[in-house]
Amino acid sequence: MEKVYKTSSASETQKLGETFAKTLQRGDFLALYGNLGAGKTTFVQGLAKGLGVANRIISPTFVIIRSYGLGIMNSGSESKFYHVDLYRLRGEEDIEATGLLEIIQEQQSILAVEWPEKLKSLLPKKRYDITFSSVKEDERSITIIQRQE
Ligand code: ADP
Ligand code: MG
Numbered sequence: 001m002e003k004v005y006k007t008s009s010a011s012e013t014q015k016l017g018e019t020f021a022k023t024l025q026r027g028d029f030l031a032l033y034g035n036l037g038a039g040k041t042t043f044v045q046g047l048a049k050g051l052g053v054a055n056r057i058i059s060p061t062f063v064i065i066r067s068y069g070l071g072i073m074n075s076g077s078e079s080k081f082y083h084v085d086l087y088r089l090r091g092e093e094d095i096e097a098t099g100l101l102e103i104i105q106e107q108q109s110i111l112a113v114e115w116p117e118k119l120k121s122l123l124p125k126k127r128y129d130i131t132f133s134s135v136k137e138d139e140r141s142i143t144i145i146q147r148q149e
Contacts, residue, residue, distance in 0.1 A: 017046025034132030
């Protein structure tokens with residue numbers, strides 16, 4: 001299933017993220033592709049809003065991983081929304097140091113990852129591939145593909 005969207009402002013991209021968030025389930029993994037400035041973080045701001053995250057989303061470029069609480073599940077475990085930016089990551093050894101592999105295993109959390117190509121073979125097979133590209137100054141093309149295991 002592939003869907004293509006066009007947005008003509010940052011707020012439209014946020015709105016798309018907000019709407020898309022309503023279709024997500026715990027355990028979902030979102031791979032966000034696209035050049036710097038293509039709109040990945042802007043989309044994540046909308047996702048967070050749609051998921052009910054209160055905090056303002058800031059780029060995790062220096063921290064790599066930021067987590068936001070989504071509440072406690074019936075199981076007693078905490079459900080989180082993770083925003084991950086792997087731009088500064090170098091090798092697979094670096095990935096182990098971030099703790100990201102453990103986070104990917106969390107069944108109750110939702111992950112949105114910028115620069116997911118850095119995960120290579122560690123990229124989950126069941127995921128959404130969301131690709132951002134700049135068309136013009138304020139225009140972006142956003143393609144969402146749902147991939148199954
Ligand atoms: P990335 O995370 O992909 O590097 P950001 O979301 O941080 O990109 O930045 C996107 C930049 O482009 C922001 O400055 C935003 O205001 C601007 N922009 C202009 N038009 C759009 C649009 N249609 N969608 C998303 N961002 C847009
Ligand atoms: Mg970004």
